[in-house]
Amino acid sequence: MGRFTTDHTKKLTSSFRFFILIPLPLIAMSSSSSPPVTIHTINPKVLECEYVVRGDMVMQAQRLQQELQAKPGSHPFDEILYCNIGNPQSFGQQPITFFREVLALCDHPSILDRSETQRLFSADSIRRAQQILDLIPGKATGAYSHTQGVKGLRDQIAVAIEARDGFPADPNDIFLTSPAIHMMLQLLIRSENDGVLCPVPHYPLYSASIALHGGALVPYYLDEAKGWGLEISELQKQLKEAQSNGITVRALVVINPGNPTGQVLAEDNQRGIVEFCKKENLVLIADEVYQENVYVDEKKFHSFKKVSRSMGYGEDDIALVSFQSVSKGYCGECGKRGGYMEVTGFSADVREQIYKVASVNLCSNISGQILTSLVMNPPKAGDESYESYMAEKNEILSSLARRAKMLEDAFNSLEGITCNKAEGALYVFPRLHLPQKAIDAAKALKKAPDAFYVSRLLEATGIVVLPGSGFGQVPGTWHFRCSILPQEEKIPAVVSRLAAFHEAFMAEFHD
């Protein structure tokens, strides 16, 4: 992952280089006895790729969980709290009833006409399932769909985007797909000389995907002192530096609301970003999967599509990709693998190539497609399910807001930790001000200081958070990402475990 490459990877990469330089007869001799694939003979881009969200900390947590199962009481905690990932339902968040009713009926449509079904399911879920089945050719929920997803579902999503933004949306611009990030980066990256501007810190799927496609991650730093602010001058500076190093910068990634940083961009800032992309001729890749997750009254989510259209920029003026997902928001349906990307401002021949790459994956799963259409078109006032839907949604979002605030306050109350406001998304990213002795102890173990801290935290409390070094950070600063997802009633206990660990840690390594 570019400049975040670890020592371990560097070592492997250089062994690989060494390997291909050994004399040919030696290779021939060993060819039948050595296995066909070794760590030295796999694609070096795979070795380069790092993905902390599912990395060492999760392995360590799984080991502890097995030990707890095998020998209850073997650790000073009785459960592992997976705050490493935005996976709401793993913490017991319940799915939205209406959505699951419709999905179940679409999976098993032969019960739609039975009288028992009317007693088990809401009337509008039955009606909605019938409507959706009518949109699917032959009502065949088990068939491959159009490469971009069922046309009728994309029609509904386009209408919902129009309602959200106040500007037209075209169903032909919508790709119902899950690995959308990979698809766009695969399109843009031709060689190690093609770069993509990414925020630091950032969701490491971007660095992992850039590494797998062999491109260059061009970092721009969010300003922690200004609430993880995104400064246009920083974009400009990093762009020029990359260009002077021979990098062709092709796109700018903006994550709004921010992951892992939780900030929500002001509309004025967004306009500056659009201008920058326009002026520098960059594709604007807008990761907007947390658009429903805004917790403060003074900030609102605005899509980059809406902002650019309201500036008067149309289809021919700016190339824009927006991601949305059913995994986040109030819905939290990570296991359904549903989402869409809206692709505007590309020429017809480039669009054909995007379509072709999408078609190699045939289509995304139909339940995920249906769920995406439901998230974008939930029950409306007057529908039988409307009140229960709104109650479920509001309970989840208001609880998330309370949890974000509780964690933010808790971290700020600890000596040696500062935490920016959790305005949105599902995480806080507090900064660790570590004593030199802790930094030295980490170095002795060949660990980044924040990786050392979070590993000790896990061993002591069962709480899994991720080191800032996996997300990128200003060199010499240390952070961790913690999801805000533990059940609300458990947060006081989580906070007191965290505080007790932190105080003991700071005491142990006091300068």
Add this chain to the structure above:
Amino acid sequence: MGRFTTDHTKKLTSSFRFFILIPLPLIAMSSSSSPPVTIHTINPKVLECEYVVRGDMVMQAQRLQQELQAKPGSHPFDEILYCNIGNPQSFGQQPITFFREVLALCDHPSILDRSETQRLFSADSIRRAQQILDLIPGKATGAYSHTQGVKGLRDQIAVAIEARDGFPADPNDIFLTSPAIHMMLQLLIRSENDGVLCPVPHYPLYSASIALHGGALVPYYLDEAKGWGLEISELQKQLKEAQSNGITVRALVVINPGNPTGQVLAEDNQRGIVEFCKKENLVLIADEVYQENVYVDEKKFHSFKKVSRSMGYGEDDIALVSFQSVSKGYCGECGKRGGYMEVTGFSADVREQIYKVASVNLCSNISGQILTSLVMNPPKAGDESYESYMAEKNEILSSLARRAKMLEDAFNSLEGITCNKAEGALYVFPRLHLPQKAIDAAKALKKAPDAFYVSRLLEATGIVVLPGSGFGQVPGTWHFRCSILPQEEKIPAVVSRLAAFHEAFMAEFHD
């Protein structure tokens, strides 16, 4: 796609090369007015990639379908028959009731305890859904699972593989995943000097994926005269030739039963293939997604895992990857995007890298994971659903066998067409013996002769089949792939439309 590159792609690639040679000041001048992404500035590997299954013929068919909808009677047929793809439920094949019952209950578990549910669902589907929910941590079907898939489901699948093969299977070798082909090729291909032996003809997902990962497709030709036989001498010859051209061949792809060719390998032949991979130190990539689709008594499916273990080769002797999918077989659940790969014979450090690449996609959709476990563990004798399940399954498989035979016989009855036995999978791949005048007419239109033929067939009959040139074939021979999926009662009409077209075509171009 390596040596199958079309003229169109070559042209675009050379324009790309030209583009980067134009003087720098010109680029600088045009940088703010030209769009950030053009067909000349996308990843050339994307341009190289071809995927006929969703290519020109499908575009042409969609256009005709729109014309028929807008103006009924505007063509000499009233529906489009999509024989281009193995998509059973798009032809009205019904899903297996038990599978859909379980999926619906897992989607909406809150109805499990209701009395109405017992009247709507079979008792064993309710029991199975409860068992499956107990395997999922927190019963959370909306949560991300373990990267390789829910452990409990993998346990069940491993038991089923053991029962199928008579040899142990390890749940840790199983990855519940949909883009398994991409993942393995991404691991193996380092540069354009790494090659993968693929059958010709072959399912073009392999050539598309090799092109996207920048490797070399090393073709080996199946022997049409011997029922699409796979000769070890041909593997040996092509391997040596590739090696003498500086290609490091890393893996052998075998598709059994064959796609698009429909043959089923004899066990003795499979042993020869295993020996070849062992001797030449190649990863054996076994595409076994049609393992349930065998239609002739004299052939049986044997997994390569079973064959290699029965030869005495264990985990340390051969690197083997096997693909299975819920999209094919009698189940035909293409829209669910479920399947697994079983990965054996790789060292622990390479396995870690496979895991890491899988983890970048987080996990496959949970409904697809559940369905995969159901396909591998269907109802058993004594279960309430067993009889209806077996009746549904047998009806589908026996009808597919009858349809395969009807189409094979129909093609063989036509002058100028020969068709090998349809032993398995979902396709026939008849050979066209075209008159020179037809070949000349195609050339005048800059089309491959088989592409010309299938395009004319579509315009005349509404039947979508794919040209052999999209799958690879011996130069100078012409074929098309036709799925065996049209409804059985429609096949006589399909055959007579095909025959009438073919006779008219041959008469038109008679030498």
